[in-house]
Amino acid sequence: MRSDRIITTAAMAVVLAMGCQPAAGAQRSVQLGRQVAEDVCSACHVVSDDQVEPPILNPPAPSFPLIASRKGLTERSIRAFVLDHRRKVRTGDMPDPMITDAQGIDVSRYLMSLRKKAPN
Numbered sequence: 001m002r003s004d005r006i007i008t009t010a011a012m013a014v015v016l017a018m019g020c021q022p023a024a025g026a027q028r029s030v031q032l033g034r035q036v037a038e039d040v041c042s043a044c045h046v047v048s049d050d051q052v053e054p055p056i057l058n059p060p061a062p063s064f065p066l067i068a069s070r071k072g073l074t075e076r077s078i079r080a081f082v083l084d085h086r087r088k089v090r091t092g093d094m095p096d097p098m099i100t101d102a103q104g105i106d107v108s109r110y111l112m113s114l115r116k117k118a119p120n
């Protein structure tokens, strides 16, 4: 009886740990992504509704809330766009933001987190 209870408790702890870890990790990733967005992307994009300084780029690139509301957007598509360093840079194209792969993943997750709050 007693050992049953211990096993049940241990099993529940494992299930809880499995359920909570990825969620906590993803939340942290979104936070890091917001930091990347504020540090790197905000020079050209409005990256949140409460951005204090306007972008230096004039006119600015599409805002993150607008990008987040685009149809068919996925974390993968953002990541591909942002991390594809082989893109040819023509006038008006976004230059290589020179971030790491991990930062690219984080900032893609941050952008996707804005999508949930977007009206459509």
Ligand code: HEC
Binding pocket: 036, 037, 040, 041, 042, 043, 044, 045, 057, 061, 062, 067, 070, 078, 081, 082, 092, 093, 094, 095, 097, 099, 107, 108
């Ligand atoms: C030096 C200016 C500049 C910086 C810095 C910059 N961007 Fe951009 N970005 C642009 C411009 C200009 C465009 C629009 C032209 C294009 O699509 O290439 C754009 C377009 C985009 C798009 C596609 C938007 C669409 O229309 O769907 C995404 C996604 C994006 N940027 C994400 C980022 C992220 C994430 C960062 C930071 C890691 C970043 N950008 C940093 C200038 C910049």
